[in-house]
Amino acid sequence: MKYRFQLRVTPEAASKKEWLLREVSRNSDIPKADISHVEIVKRSIDARQKAVKVNLQVDVYVKENFKSEPIELPIYRNVATEEEIFIIGAGPAGLFAALRCIELGKKPVLIERGKDVRTRRRDLKALNIEHIVNEDSNYCFGEGGAGTYSDGKLYTRSKKRGDVNRILKLLVAFGATREILVDAHPHIGTNKLPAIIASIREKIIEYGGEVLFETRVTDILIENNQIAGIKTLKGELFKTKNIILATGHSARDIFELLHNKNVKIEAKPFALGVRVEHPQQLIDKIQYKCDDRGDFLPPSPYSIVKQINGRGMYSFCMCPGGVIAPCATSPGEVVTNGWSPSKRDQGTANSGIVVELRLPDFQQYGSSPLAGMYFQKSIEQTAWRIGGETQRVPAQRLMDFTQGKISANLPETSYKPGVTSADLKEVFPRFIHNTLQQGFKEFGKTMHGYLTNEAVVHAPESRTSSPVRIPRDPKTLEHIQIKGLFPCGEGAGYAGGIISAAIDGEKCIESCVALLS
Ligand code: FAD
DSSP states (O other): OEEEEEEEEOHHHHHOHHHHHHHHHHHHOOOGGGEEEEEEEEEEEEOSSSSOEEEEEEEEEESSOOOOOOOOOOOOOOOTTSOEEEEEOOSHHHHHHHHHHHHTTOEEEEEOSSOOHHHHHHHHHIIIIIOOOBTTBSSSSSTTGGGTTSOOBOOOSOGGGOOHHHHHHHHHHTTOOGGGGTBSSOBOOTTTHHHHHHHHHHHHHHTTOEEEOSOOEEEEEEETTEEEEEEETTSOEEEOSOEEEOOOTTOHHHHHHHHHTTOOOEEOOOEEEEEEEEEHHHHHHHHHOSSOOOSSSOOOOOOOEEEETTEEEEEEEEETTOEEEEOOSSTTOOOEEEEOOTTOOSSEEEEEEEEEOOGGGGGGGTTOTTHHHHHHHHHHHHHHHHHTSSSOEEEEEHHHHHHTOOOSOOOOOSOTTOEEEOOGGGTSOHHHHHHHHHHHHHHHHHSTTOSOTTSEEEEEEOOSSOSEEOOBOTTTOSBSSSBTEEEOTTTTTSOOSHHHHHHHHHHHHHHHHHHHO
16 A cells, blocks of 8 residues: 655655654554555755754555656657758757657757767866857857756746656656656756766657757748748758747847847846855855754755845855856856756855846847847956956955955855956946845845855856747747747747756647647
């Protein structure tokens, strides 16, 4: 017999089989000897009280053996000779669109400007060590998209976006740990993601799909408001009537291309700010309210939001035990973001701390739909100049930042290319700088110990979401004006993060295939 229970236990009891068994027996009155297995189905950490607890949902097997259910891939058949659908961009949106395309019996042709996950690594090394930005291969561009060398957080703020569990199960079938189905805030880690992404690509090819790396799309051909084909930098021409455009939030050339071709796009509000790094131990101390988190709690994340002068200021893409990464996609700019390995064991905690922006904030760039993008770019370029015209970023100790003092010295941080001491007032428009200064003081009131000179603020964190929306029909998901154009994923303004981008990829291809038949 199998029973399902909710339990609230200590971190140690949640980690040790024998302890968990005892807790289950005590809470259920089932004799220990009768329990053959306890399977954790859901797990979340509750650090709101002084004593941290773990909330568990468990399946208790009584006098019955437990058999782990296999998680299998859908049944695919070979689509090599079927009708082709072109998918531009091999980020989560493009990859999951391609897989679903095969499931639906059509042949995906996935076109990616960057390199495969393995080769891409060399360019990341050059970026970190030699400050060389390859415009096609970096932390945002290449197989797996922006999510490949990330923390691999797999939760989405919005539950409305679709079937999260389906995507998580597919990731498990492609090699992710089953723990991601259990944890309330699952993550995979930079060290594990590339292999999962490579096996997705291998499956796409095995079943007749095509994947073209180092192939940058430079033109989208349109005839009578209908997609007619695509051209690439290498000079290839692919004739097609349908494309899934999943090029991400950093594909500025694609936004410019659409705008120059009079394809309707819109400026979209986004958020921008800094990336702050604290010692992980300090964050653990604040969040878990203890000096040492011990052996049974993971490095703590945090999430904080405040309203400052009528604007939201919030933590974004927080990476416990992580590293700050140089995420520029062009020379002459600097951008930060963060990643963590699966164990989150790097000793430093970093998070984007960003200020909500609105369309009127971009007015110095006129009423162009690209105004937000230009605003974003100008801050990244200013930071590049102030940082010393390399991939070093301007930085300030956190207290110094709130007090408007240039830091006399800076500690080494996890940001490999290095930091340059500067007054970050020079990087941001005044309203962003003031909001951040005030907001950090407010954060310090909620998270005691957070506002410290042990923390270092790096600037800027500017690619939080797309500064542009490519409008689409809510029913067909086709562009409102161009037939056969399916704007997809984060770059089009319909996703924010790995999971929601993957879900949107599936939705777009489903609609595209439905319209074909
Ligand atoms: P992208 O992943 O941006 O993929 C777009 C792809 O299109 C890229 O591979 C690009 O090379 C390709 N492309 C662009 N232009 C062209 C062109 N002209 N021709 C051909 N190909 C083109 N999200 C999370 O949910 N959890 C995290 O922990 C997390 N951490 C992150 C850490 C970092 C360092 C970064 C940069 C991002 C992180 N994100 C995270 C955000 C997440 O990666 C994105 O939300 C997600 O990847 C968006 O998916 P997408 O498929 O829409 O676009």
